[in-house]
Amino acid sequence: MSKALYRKYRSKTLDEVIGQKHITDILARAIAGGRVSHAYLLTGPRGVGKTSVARILAHAINGSTYDEKKTNLDIIEIDAASNNGVEDVRDLREKVQIAPVSASKKIYIIDEVHMLSKAAFNALLKTLEEPPEHVVFILATTNVEKLPATIISRTQRFSFRPINVNDAVKHLANIAKQENIQITDGALRLIAVRSDGSFRDSISLLDQLSSLVDPKKTITEELIEDTLGMAPTEVINRIIESVENRNLAKIVELLNSTSNDGISPVVLVAQLTASICDQIANKPQLIKLLDGLIDVAKSHQPQLKLLSVLGIAASPKQTVKTVALSTPILEVSATIAELEKQATKSKPTENIVKKVIERDIAAKKVKQADFDWNKFIEYARQNYVALYSVLSKCNYQLEDGVFTLYTNSNFYKKKLDDTKYSPLISKCLQEVGVYGLDIHTIPTAPPPKDVQAAAIAVIMGGGEEVSLDPA
Numbered sequence: 001m002s003k004a005l006y007r008k009y010r011s012k013t014l015d016e017v018i019g020q021k022h023i024t025d026i027l028a029r030a031i032a033g034g035r036v037s038h039a040y041l042l043t044g045p046r047g048v049g050k051t052s053v054a055r056i057l058a059h060a061i062n063g064s065t066y067d068e069k070k071t072n073l074d075i076i077e078i079d080a081a082s083n084n085g086v087e088d089v090r091d092l093r094e095k096v097q098i099a100p101v102s103a104s105k106k107i108y109i110i111d112e113v114h115m116l117s118k119a120a121f122n123a124l125l126k127t128l129e130e131p132p133e134h135v136v137f138i139l140a141t142t143n144v145e146k147l148p149a150t151i152i153s154r155t156q157r158f159s160f161r162p163i164n165v166n167d168a169v170k171h172l173a174n175i176a177k178q179e180n181i182q183i184t185d186g187a188l189r190l191i192a193v194r195s196d197g198s199f200r201d202s203i204s205l206l207d208q209l210s211s212l213v214d215p216k217k218t219i220t221e222e223l224i225e226d227t228l229g230m231a232p233t234e235v236i237n238r239i240i241e242s243v244e245n246r247n248l249a250k251i252v253e254l255l256n257s258t259s260n261d262g263i264s265p266v267v268l269v270a271q272l273t274a275s276i277c278d279q280i281a282n283k284p285q286l287i288k289l290l291d292g293l294i295d296v297a298k299s300h301q302p303q304l305k306l307l308s309v310l311g312i313a314a315s316p317k318q319t320v321k322t323v324a325l326s327t328p329i330l331e332v333s334a335t336i337a338e339l340e341k342q343a344t345k346s347k348p349t350e351n352i353v354k355k356v357i358e359r360d361i362a363a364k365k366v367k368q369a370d371f372d373w374n375k376f377i378e379y380a381r382q383n384y385v386a387l388y389s390v391l392s393k394c395n396y397q398l399e400d401g402v403f404t405l406y407t408n409s410n411f412y413k414k415k416l417d418d419t420k421y422s423p424l425i426s427k428c429l430q431e432v433g434v435y436g437l438d439i440h441t442i443p444t445a446p447p448p449k450d451v452q453a454a455a456i457a458v459i460m461g462g463g464e465e466v467s468l469d470p471a
Contacts, residue, residue, distance in 0.1 A: 005207040006200045009175055011052045012066050018171055018199070019163040020049055026158075027053075031060050036105070037156045039128055039137040041113075043144040044160025047198030050140040053160075054109045061136060062103040074103040078110045086119040093127050096135045105136050113139040114146040121148050129154050146411070162197025165189065171199065172206055181210045183219040190224050193274055231263050236271050240279075243289060243314045251310050255303070265302040266419060269293050289313040297419040300426020300439060371398055371434055380428045387424050390415045395446045403429070403437040406446040413443040 011017045014024040030036070040057065042050040058075045059066040078092070092108070100106040116124065128137060128151065139155060141147065169188045176183050183206075191209075195202035209219050212227065225232050235254060242250040258268055276283075276290050292309035299305035373396060380388040394416075395406040405425075407413040415421055425439055 004204070005175060005179070006203040007068075009203065010068070011049065011056065014053070014056055014060065017049050017053060017056070019167045020053065020160055023053065023158045023160065027057055027060075031057075036061055036136065038131050038135070039155040040139065041144075041147075041152060041155035041157040042138065042140045042160065043157060044142070045162050045197055046142050047195075047200030047202075048160045048163055049199065050142075050160055051109075051111060054111075054138045054140050057138060058107040058109060058136075061105055061107060064103065072103070074100040074105065075107045075109065078108060080110050080112045080115040084116045084120055086117065086123050089116070089120040089123040093123065096127060096132060100134055104134070106134055107136045107138060109138045109140070111140050112142070113151075114141045114143040118148075121151060125150055125154075163192075163199050163202075164197075165192045168192035168195065168197075168199065168202050172202060175203065175206065179210065180215065181206070181219065182215075182217065183209075184221065186221045187219050187224055190221050194224075194228065194230075229263055229267060231258050231261075231268055231271055233275075236268075236275050239272065239310065240275060240286070243310055244283075244285075246314045246316055248311055248314050251314055252307070255307055255310070259303060265306045266297050269296045269302070269306060298417070298422050300423060300429070300437075302423065372432065376428055376432050376434075379431050380424075383431075384424050384428070387421055387428070390421070391425075397446060398437070401437055402440060403434075404440045404442060406442050406444060408443070408445050410443040413441045416441045 014028050017024045040054075042054055044050055055068070055075075055077075056066050059072070062072075062074060064072065078088075096106065096108070098106070125148075131137065137155075139151075144152070144157075144159075169185075169192045172188050172191060173185075175181075176188070191202050191205050195205060209224065209227065213219055213223065221233065224230070235258065239251060239254050242248075242254065259265075273290065273293050276286050276293075280286060280290065289309070292313065293306075296302050296305045296309060377388065377391060380391050390407070390412050391405070393408060393412060395408070397404040397406070405416060407416060416425065422439070426437075429435070429437060
């Protein structure tokens, strides 16, 4: 069985690590000077080399060559995602007391350390603060904000950066050359941009594409766009040109075409955003469009939201004039009585507008009265289990067309705000017969309904309203 390219071309020394020179230089100097810390924390986005650097560092501390084919009994890797309980950490605390087998240090690499439970963190804290002389901890995480401050303060922290496009293109080109993969420069750049700063993702995508084409054929931008469900670059350019030319009909035509081709509006927005960012220095007028595109992925109807954003950006500029300036000067020949009579006739228009607004509000109230939270939750449970696991821990409020979800924590709020989940909330609402609501998420418990309780909650810095059994 062939080896995945991202594993085959994984860095073996600090010098081979690409795009993280601000970290590798410091670590290399520290090891050369014999200055080894008792705990390191490597943070940053996925696929940028945290685990590779952790393994290289572990071997460098012990003065051994990094070879993933060989097993080193003094370098222990722990996946916190599957070993996150307090009992796992207590077992670790006992084992760290045992001296190394053959090396000078026993090194523990704990990957995705943010997955540890609160109790596990507390159990680890003392050991991390004062480990035995022969032990070194190397922690790695993609979510440093989930780590307790007490853990972070007891480590040397190194923040990894996303890989820039030029470094990624250069590295991918080198791999393609060694693997005899025929690929155009434009395709290499498209892979690098699509991978969003992740080396691992870019190499995996190159590996995937190389298996789809004949070895004698060349991987092109068109092949990548077709494989990944992306819009052709030409279409992206034409959409932006249509906005600049204020050609709404052309925008509608292009959006319908991409929809018929099965291109997700979220993917289309990502391509438009990347293209606009490349042009923004020369076309500052596109900044408003860029700002509007940011909200498309969060919408429960992204296709319509995208059309709305592009349509507003393409609409002709309207000069606002006051009535005095926009109305031609006419000689007033009517009497005071006639003017008052004319003014009275104009009031029904205001009344009609008021009635329309009141009717819309009344319609929204009917929807609120008919809303069944249990039915909504049950539909999510049957169709989207991951979404249900978060929604089941939330409270809600529905008022004036706004559906507010009280998530009780920042963690669950981030989950629901993620583009993976937010469209599903709207879909579940539509499936139970509720349309047109604005969805808001708040990372707290719902405010107490009782005025006095609410006032106390403010004084106490927060709180949750609970019902007590009279018995």
